[in-house]
Amino acid sequence: MKLNELRDNPGAAKKAKRVGRGPGSGKGKTAGRGIKGQKSRSGVAINGYEGGQMPLYQRLPKRGFNKPNRKSYAVVNLGLIQKFVDAGKLDASAALTEDSLLESGLIRRKLDGVRVLAKGEITTKLTLSVTGASRAAVEAVEKAGGSLTVTTAQVAE
Numbered sequence: 001m002k003l004n005e006l007r008d009n010p011g012a013a014k015k016a017k018r019v020g021r022g023p024g025s026g027k028g029k030t031a032g033r034g035i036k037g038q039k040s041r042s043g044v045a046i047n048g049y050e051g052g053q054m055p056l057y058q059r060l061p062k063r064g065f066n067k068p069n070r071k072s073y074a075v076v077n078l079g080l081i082q083k084f085v086d087a088g089k090l091d092a093s094a095a096l097t098e099d100s101l102l103e104s105g106l107i108r109r110k111l112d113g114v115r116v117l118a119k120g121e122i123t124t125k126l127t128l129s130v131t132g133a134s135r136a137a138v139e140a141v142e143k144a145g146g147s148l149t150v151t152t153a154q155v156a157e
Helices: 078-086 098-104 135-143
Strands: 074-077 114-117 127-130 147-150
Touching: 074 078, 078 114, 078 135, 098 127, 114 127, 114 135, 135 147
Parallel strands: 074 114, 127 147
Antiparallel strands: none
């Protein structure tokens, strides 16, 4: 194979449709936009516009509320912690803190704290200290012979 024999796969490069380039092209003159009117002009954005009638999205009542001071936690599942311990990325003998989880790469950033959930199996005896944990996660860690301490935030369901 030589450089001059290189070709794209058939159908890989599709030519752009050139509109408004004469009657022979089949898309000349008005370029498929019809005659006059708002949609025949450039720079038109009329999604949701209902011809002057109050649009549906404005007629419907507003719902919901976003709490401005809500907390956002980095979520960790027990199965993932076990996987990192098995891989040797986390030291099970030492007490695991949020900082050690961050250093191991288990979580990207702490946000408002780390919350442990009970998804997955935990078999190693661990000493965990995190901001939050589900009740099932606390029970699972204790069942494996470890302990899970929750700092500041209380244990939730």
